[in-house]
Amino acid sequence: MTPKVVVFDIGNVLIEWLPERFYDDVIGAERRRAMFSAVDLQAMNDDVDRGAHFGDSVRALAAQYPDWHPEIMMWHDRWIEMACPVIDHSVRLMKALQANKIPVVSLTNFGIETYDLAAIHYPFLRAFDGDYISGHMQVTKPDAQIYALLEEGTGLNGDAVIFTDDRVENIEAAATRGWQTHHFEGPQGWADRLVESGLLTREQAL
Known part of the structure; x- marks a missing residue:
């Protein structure tokens, strides 16, 4: 038919849509792997995809992981660089x-x-x-x-x-x-x- x-x-x-590529370019592959291992960015992104507020979700996750705060906030502040x-x-x-x-x-x-x-x-x-x-x-x-x-x-x-x-x-x-x-x-x-x-x-x- x-x-x-x-x-x-x-x-x-x-x-x-390749966030890993973005982070590899910005903070290096080794540090990116460590962050993705320590922080469940995918779960946060899944929540956003189900309707959770984007900015609030990223800021809440960043607050949970102060050692990764600047890197996590990039998911919000530089998101469009991942979606390209x-x-x-x-x-x-x-x-x-x-x-x-x-x-x-x-x-x-x-x-x-x-x-x-x-x-x-x-x-x-x-x-x-x-x-x-x-x-x-x-x-x-x-x-x-x-x-x-x-x-x-x-x-x-x-x-x-x-x-x-x-x-x-x-x-x-x-x-x-x-x-x-x-x-x-x-x-x-x-x-x-x-x-x-x-x-x-x-x-x-x-």
């Missing part, structure tokens, strides 16, 4: 699909405040035909509820939906619902899949 809606993850699909650069080919694919009158929606684990910040720097984030942002829905992938909310919002399910994400567990959760899926490992593979699905021509997918 030719899909009726295309669903994009954002982190590492449309925008690179844009994956330009993926953005072109999004625009090409919309030019073909194919609805494109987001399904992303993203905080409320961080999404607003990212959208200031990357205006294409305001161009989706529908936004399914975990912080607003207070549930994250791969929880089944977030996929159900997208189905409810779009009125589409099963193989009418094609979804790309860089995380295998998120893809697997979508596949159990009958969605067409693509594990994102680079924009060219996604471009090829969209061509194979009959959504873009080879020229449009460049």
